Amino acid sequence: GAGVSQSPRYKVAKRGQDVALRCDPISGHVSLFWYQQALGQGPEFLTYFQNEAQLDKSGLPSDRFFAERPEGSVSTLKIQRTQQEDSAVYLCASSLTTSGRQETQYFGPGTRLLVL
Amino acid sequence: GNSVTQMEGPVTLSEEAFLTINCTYTATGYPSLFWYVQYPGEGLQLLLKATKADDKGSNKGFEATYRKETTSFHLEKGSVQVSDSAVYFCALSALTGGFKTIFGAGTRLFVKA
Secondary structure, X not given: XXXXXXXXXXXXXXXXXXXXXXXXXXXXXXXXXXXXXXXXXXXXXXXXXXXXXXXXXXOOOXXXXXXXXXXXXXXXEEEOOOOHHHOEEEEEEEEOOOOOOOOOOEEOOOEEEEEO | OOEEEEOOOOEEEEOOOOEEEOEEEXXXXXXXXXXXXXXXXXXXXXXXXXXXXXXXXXXXXXXXXXXXXXXXXXXXXXXXXXXXXXXXXXXXXXXXXXXXXXXXXXXXEEEEO
């Protein structure tokens, strides 16, 4: 079916606002990843879900960042009290099973967040 | 910790030229290695991968060989096309890194007709 989709594609927030970014993975994919990509850099890992369980959140930069995947499908990345340094492209990726280290990840188009 | 270093861009080549984009890595254990590509206006997509030493990944005329002795995974293509213009990312995933995939900074390739 369809690939990974993300919404919104673009988000402008004022400093201090809360934002919520949505990811719809490929149907049936068990693993879901969130990444942050600064301009001119590679993606940096934020967090990993296996179904609804958040197994790795070691990349979340602060406690202002929170992610959930309550039913093991759609995921939301929430950023509270946004700061200018949060401006980046946020990428979501999914993979079919739990063997994530060897598996292909399928990426969404990203949400470009600009914090003013 | 685990890391990936790839050559800085941009790389500008004429059509039909030979391409090499260097990638070296640091990891404990035996990582899986990947090349992802991002075409203009599109999301990242897997180009090729190799999961053990001496494996060669290949796709669309691109090749990369997992060299444990030199901790390298250089991307090569014998004859580039204008349509190969994109940003290329080297990446690794290792058991010692939890569930992280670590990406290099990316190398932008421009191919001129």
